Amino acid sequence: MSDEAERSRREPGPTPGHHHWFDDEAGPVVRPYAMTRGRTSAATRHRLDLIAVVVPEPAADDPGRDQTLSPEHVEIVERCSEQPQSIAELAAGLDLPVGVVRVLVGDLVEDELVHVTRPVPPAELPDVSILREVINGLRAL
């Protein structure tokens, strides 16, 4: 990643208009990846869906556990122990980029502290009965 940053910095002087996306909505993400020791989600075996839900395993309740977990790992387990949460919710709640949360959750899956549910597979519409329940649920809000 730092290589790429180097390269883009060495690019011939961009016109100011060219880099206008470096505004409040867009900024560098180098620092959060320190938590993942530089690993990006590309390094994990599969990309966890934004709405896949992270559910604690019984081992997550066990006091004698892995000392190698970072505070962010611990906080993810804590939040999910309150209520299972999606990858997107964890990212928003922890104010971390989605990619960082993917890596951290991937670690927890590897340690068998959590598992991740599969959302409806892409390119496949949810079951008709679920859609009916969604409509009823929305009307009842």
Place this chain on the structure above:
Amino acid sequence: MAFGRSSRTKPFVEPVTLKILVAGGFGVGKTTLVGAVSEIRPLRTEEVLTEAGRPVDDLHGVETKTTTTVAMDFGRITLREDLVLYLFGTPGQDRFWFLWDELAQGALGAIVLADTRRLEDSFAAIDYFERRGIPFTVAVNCFEGAQRFPAESVRGALDLDPEVELLMCDARDRESVKNVLVAVVQHALVLADRSPAAVTT
């Protein structure tokens, strides 16, 4: 006790999660709409951008790649303990269009918000969902002071398929937004009922 929890007796409920996208031009009311029906929080994602603000297509090598974060609106609607609907408000600027591919994967449907003063701003979103066969509903956000047009003339201007629903809405109003969401899901239901996969299951 790093996690400060006593052991549980009850297994966790694993909710079914679904998502609906909220698209539309700059300043059309996407954030307002998501906030009207859910607690809204910004979600940060990060992407590799090129000079042109598009995914890298290898034509020019890696020298112009930049990793950047993009914020989008994100809301949760808990329909039942075991059924959760998430709303994703996509960034309005064209330069973030590529982000949609991940968001659109597995989406139940989409809302395209439109403003009659700038209808052309919603063309790109309509094209996008049409091409991918994602069920969508067009919601015209009725700002005060904007001239009201009959739904038929708006439909014509947007060149909508007859089965795509077009509704007038107030993005600030919870009931109004609920109606739009119901319309999207109903449209998805019609398509699901018709699809061969649904028949065989």
